[in-house]
Amino acid sequence: MQEKLEQVFFLALLLLITLAFGWLLKPFFFAIFWAGVVTVLFHPLHKKLLLKYPQRQNLVALAVLLLSIVLAVLPVLLISASVVNEAVSFYQKIQAGEIDLGKILHSIRSAIPGLPGLVERLDVDLDELQKQTLEGAVNASRFVGKHAISFGQNTAQFFVGLALMLYLTFFLLRDGQALLEKFKRALPMGDAREHLLFDKVAEVTRATIKGNLLVAVVQGALGGLIFWILDIPGAMLWAVLMAVLSLVPAMGPPLVWVPVAIYLFATGELISATVLVAYGVLVIGLADNLLRPILVGRDTQLPDYLVLFSTLGGFVLFGVSGFVMGPLLAALFVAFWEIFAREFNPVRGRGSRVGAEHDDNGSDEAG
16 A cells, blocks of 8 residues: 555656646747757658768767758748748738729629629628628738738747757757657557557658648749749748648648639739639649659558648647647547557457457367
8 A cells, every 4th residue: 555655646746747847848849849840850861870970979960950950941031031021011011002902802893794693693792792801801911910020029039949949959869869768668658559659750740841841832832933923912922821721731722823813814814814723723733743642652641631620720729830730649649549449449459369368278278
């Protein structure tokens, strides 16, 4: 009884201290998370270099860190700065009346003669729909503009988080394998389960970054290129928006370029509209179908609907980081239930082995 009481008390204290430590690290959660993501993403390269230079652990970790900065961090910073400038400019133009959304919608309404009749058959109040569309567009632009300004004002805080992320990434690259082994040894789940879960985390993280993010970048870049060629204002802003939307399955860049194509048709720019539609279907649309299987392969094997809901839920709960955290939690959910079904189901799992052992014992005793 005394021994059990000591164990319960120790486990309670362990849980309490762990929760307190997690609360202590809460302000740095995203820096820690992205340090882990970068480490997992560049771990194969780090492992190969370490095999060639086993006595240069610090140098190898530093080289991989610098490479990750050049390939990942700097492009994101440059694109973010451009998007902030365009978002603020777009917001200011709407506030100053340089961009009249009401006039744009009226042009579309006038250019499509059959639109009022079609809307009337569908029992939709076109004036109310136009009012709600205007309000939504203004609110969206205000939201983007204010957050862009806020981002600019919190530059120091952002760079502090970035510095902490890079600092931690160096140590995770250098000591990550040893830390992972210690963590596995501390977890009371069994080696097979631990290897399955940690492998699942690594493969889903790599697949999400390598596949979804690169496809998003390619689609966003292709969309921004055609917007720039057609001289559509805010090409960089729309490119980033298309890239973000392409992270969410079943949505994607058409939510941006289709309304723009409709506007171009409505305003009489038939050549530009036709080029945009053809480019959107044949180039932007096919990029996803061609690149995603090559870049992602069969790493995650999650159903499309589960990826959709987990990604949307991740965006709602964690912001931009949710496109990784959502599918990651979904993959862990599936992995845990697969382990449970395999090991704790008395019919298909352990029960069949127990029944077989019982039959063997019975036959041995009979013999």
